[in-house]
Amino acid sequence: MAIFEPRVFSGIQPSGNLHLGNYLGAITRFVELQSSYNCIFSVVDMHAITVTQDPEGLMRRTREVTAGFLASGIDPEKHIVFNQSRVSAHAELGWIFNCVARMGWLNRMTQFKDKAGKNRDNVSTGLFVYPNLMSADILVYKATHVPVGEDQKQHVELCRDTAQKFNVDYAERIAALGYGVENVGRNETTDPEQVFFPMTEPLIGGPAPRVMSLRDGTKKMSSSDASDKARINMTDDADAIALKIRKAKTDPEALPSELDGLTGRAEASNLVGIYAALSGKSKADVLGEFGGAEFSTFKPALIDLSVSKLSPITDEMRRLMDNPDHIDAVLAKGAEKAAVIANPVLNQVKDIVGFIRS
Structure with missing residues (x-):
């Protein structure tokens, strides 16, 4: 394993309202990681413009995500908080990675297929090469760990593939320039080699890695959902939070006492998961407390907890x-x-690929 300084990089797009899914799925994890790693957290505004954005709205949402970071406990003095477009190295390395990554890799990205849908020929080229820019976001800091949701794991795997291809393609140049980090190889008999980029590890987890829509428990909570009632925005006041939870879709059955009882009950599972994440308990613990209760009992408790934690x-x-x-x-x-x-x-990458910069 190559020896790189442990470092975390992650980011959130300012492409819509900051919501509970962002908070529980990402920001709470960011706050936790501060105690164990040197962290770099970015508002990735360059990723946001892969789809059309209102410029004034983009600026407002960039500030809103930043405010969410700070209000949740991310310390910009001990760690780094910035918006991606201010550091041009992201875009420059992103282009180089466009020339390293393979079309076949990008064609396998399920998120592009989901977002493009039947409109594939009319989406921006930026949406297609989005994963290469994400690889640049990570590797321009030689980040060793990236906290991501399960839906982003494939992009981190592509980042690893890109790093490995760069290391292999330019192995001799990296060694000649003395820019490599020693890697002992796959076994003790392998001669050490020099690599430039780390094999970044995804950190999957968090209290609620996948928060679902309040209107459809089979869909992820999203800022792009047409219904504002499908999500709890981090700027919602107590009345709005209460209304959305009261109106959240459920089913007519009481809450089960065991986890198996949530199978096939997407909306019930989602609300129990939100309660568990906000309270710091497991789903099993929540069912131990509310098993057998009707939603008319559970929802007021969830409202009180949500308001106390989020307000x-x-x-x-x-x-x-x-x-x-x-x-x-x-x-x-x-x-x-x-x-x-x-x-x-970035300057070392330019030297490695053969760019003249002086």
């Missing part, structure tokens, strides 16, 4: 959003710190 974050987000200059300063300072790491890596 302080919402209040802090609103306070921060009222001071956009502060948010912009955080992003600017974070970008400066990010560039200190990214630019030397």
